[in-house]
Amino acid sequence: MKKLIGFLVVAGLLLSACAQPSAPPVVQTPEPPPELYDKIWISPGKVEVGNFYPGARAEYPLSIHNGKDEPVKFSVTYRVADNTAEGYVTAPGAAEGWVIIAEPAPVLAAKETRQVLIAVEMSKGAKAPPKWEFWIAVKDVTQTGMVQTELACRWLVEMRR
Amino acid sequence: MKRWLIVLIALVVLLVPSTAFAATYAEVTVTATPTYIALTNSEGSWALGTIAESSHFWWTATGAAPAEPFVAGDMKSIITNTGSVNVNITVTGFDFTGVVGWALGPTVGSNIVVMKAGKTGDANEAAMVTLTTGAQGFITALPHTSGNTIKWCMKLSTGTFTDGSLKTGKVTLTASQTP
Numbered sequence: 618m619k620k621l622i623g624f625l626v627v628a629g630l631l632l633s634a635c636a637q638p639s640a641p642p643v644v645q646t647p648e649p650p651p652e653l654y655d656k657i658w659i660s661p662g663k664v665e666v667g668n669f670y671p672g673a674r675a676e677y678p679l680s681i682h683n684g685k686d687e688p689v690k691f692s693v694t695y696r697v698a699d700n701t702a703e704g705y706v707t708a709p710g711a712a713e714g715w716v717i718i719a720e721p722a723p724v725l726a727a728k729e730t731r732q733v734l735i736a737v738e739m740s741k742g743a744k745a746p747p748k749w750e751f752w753i754a755v756k757d758v759t760q761t762g763m764v765q766t767e768l769a770c771r772w773l774v775e776m777r778r
Numbered sequence: 779m780k781r782w783l784i785v786l787i788a789l790v791v792l793l794v795p796s797t798a799f800a801a802t803y804a805e806v807t808v809t810a811t812p813t814y815i816a817l818t819n820s821e822g823s824w825a826l827g828t829i830a831e832s833s834h835f836w837w838t839a840t841g842a843a844p845a846e847p848f849v850a851g852d853m854k855s856i857i858t859n860t861g862s863v864n865v866n867i868t869v870t871g872f873d874f875t876g877v878v879g880w881a882l883g884p885t886v887g888s889n890i891v892v893m894k895a896g897k898t899g900d901a902n903e904a905a906m907v908t909l910t911t912g913a914q915g916f917i918t919a920l921p922h923t924s925g926n927t928i929k930w931c932m933k934l935s936t937g938t939f940t941d942g943s944l945k946t947g948k949v950t951l952t953a954s955q956t957p
Contacts, residue, residue, distance in 0.1 A: 653814055653860065653861075656860050658815060659814070659815050660812050660813060662814070662863055662955030664809075666807065667808075667809075668804040668806050670806075677808050677810055699868040699914075699952060700954075703957060756950075762823040763946075763948055764948075764950075765822070765951070766953070769954040770815070770954075771954055777804060
């Protein structure tokens with residue numbers, strides 16, 4: 618009987634330990650089409666965060682590929698969404714301070730793909746709309762021409778109801 | 779009796795924590811599909827050379843004003859969506875720099891210029907996007923499969939200048955996954 622009780626107590630403790638609210642995201646490793654090998658690209662194009670709340674943290678790695686034959690320096694920055702998905706509004710002004718970019722100025726070797734961790738850590742007590750959106754912009758800063766290109770990843774955040 | 783009490787306590791320890799978490803905390807979820815955002819633009823520069831005040835300059839195939847509606851043959855540069863999903867493209871202008879800079883404006887003025895961006899299919903010049911230092915919608919849902927290119931052009935209108943120094947301007951095209 619004592620063994621049974623001991624087992625139940627241990628099992629209970631283990632189960633309660635497993636029920637933490639911060640499971641890491643399942644990251645699908647990008648396997649780009651071969652034709653993208655010599656292009657600059659980012660992946661994913663969209664990250665969706667659900668059940669978010671003040672004090673919570675969500676993170677996801679942004680893959681950046683340098684398709685050029687020489688090293689390229691990129692800038693990885695927070696960007697107010699130019700337009701938003703249906704039902705979403707642009708992130709509150711404070712959101713820029715909640716976003717952490719692990720490597721804001723990575724230099725990638727020729728044909729290198731690198732993951733840069735992006736995290737959103739909303740301050741406790743902060744307020745946000747039910748559904749808000751911000752972008753992470755990636756730009757090859759070695760571009761010298763008048764017309765330059767930039768790639769952006771949408772982050773769609775839905776707050777816990 | 780004592781044994782049953784202990785069993786009951788053990789069951790409470792077993793069951794209560796997980797149900798409590800389920801009721802109080804829905805886990806933060808993070809999901810993403812491995813889509814690829816990639817974009818090329820064929821012509822990156824516009825070397826205007828020496829330009830006059832109160833004049834108009836076109837960045838088109840021939841340097842002349844395009845026919846209306848705008849057709850691909852008259853455009854200057856090709857944007858290609860080389861990614862794996864449709865993209866929206868916004869365009870952002872930057873004020874010209876160089877001693878006394880030129881600001882972008884809706885109408886020309888002293889050290890104020892007007893820049894516009896247009897694309898194949900635009901009905902006329904009025905349909906072009908007048909550039910500002912804020913991002914503006916330019917192309918919606920450019921496909922990633924067939925028809926993944928679009929040609930575009932620009933126009934610069936000058937005002938008056940207070941110096942003759944070299945000026946440098948910049949335009950950024952930003953691609954994002956079409957929602």
